Amino acid sequence: MNDQNDKKTNLPATPDQEADNIYKAANARVPILKFRKGKYFIGDDEVPLGRKFLAYAGDWRRGWRKWKDDQVVEDRIVRVADNRREPAERDELDDQDKDLWEKGLDGKPKDPWSPENQLPVEDIETGERLLFVTTSLGGKIAVEKLCGRYAANIKKGLEKGLPIIELATTDMPTKAFGLVPRPDLVIVGWENDDGGGPIDVTPPNKMNDEIPF
Secondary structure, eight states: HHHHOOOOOOOOHHHHHHHHHHHHHTTTTTOEEETTTTTEETTTEOTTTTEEEEOOOGEEEEEEEEEEEEEEEEEEEEEETTTTOOOOOOGSSOOOOGGGGGTTTSBBOOOOOOEEEEEEEEEETTTOOEEEEEEEEHHHHHHHHHHHHHHHHHHHHOOOOOOEEEEEEEEEEETTTTEEEEEEEEEEEEEEEEESOOOOOOOOOOOHHHOOO
C-alpha cells in the first residue's frame, strides 16, 4: 500500500506542475509588498512613494485563495501567461452559504474566499526580490494596466523588456465613498530602453475605475 502511494508521489511532474513547484519554492520567503490606506508597506515598514522596481510582468498571477483561521487552506492562483483556467467569479467556488462563514473583526460573516493578484518585483536600488500582493479592485486595476502595456509591446514586436515602475497612488471614484486612493504602478522606463524616461501609458480607451459600492 505504501509502495503504491510512493509511486504516485514520485510520478514525473508536468511542465505546469514544475512551474508551480518552482514558483512556490522561490517565493516561500519572499517579502510581501502591500498597499494599505494610501501607503505601501513591507510588513509594518512603510515604503516611500517614488521607489522604483523592475516588474516581472510575465509572471503575473491571479485567482482566489480560501482562508480559515488566518491560514490559506486552498489556493486557486494561476500564472496568467499559462492560460490555465481559474474560477473568474465567486459563484464558481464553494462555501456559498453566508450563514456558515466565520465572523470577521466587525462581527459580520467574512467570505472565506479572497480574490488575489500577485506581481513579482525587484528593487532597482537594492536588487531585493519582493511580491506585490493585492486583493482589492484598485490593486487589480493597477496590475492589469501595467501587464497589459507589457503584453502590448510584445504583440507589436517591441523588445523593450520588463517595465521599470515607480510606486505611486491615484484616486479612484466610488459610489459609496467618493474618491479613494488606489495603488498606481507608474511605468517610468523599460529594461532595454536607453533613455529610461517617463512614457505615456494611457490606454486608447480610458479605463473606468469606478466600483459599484
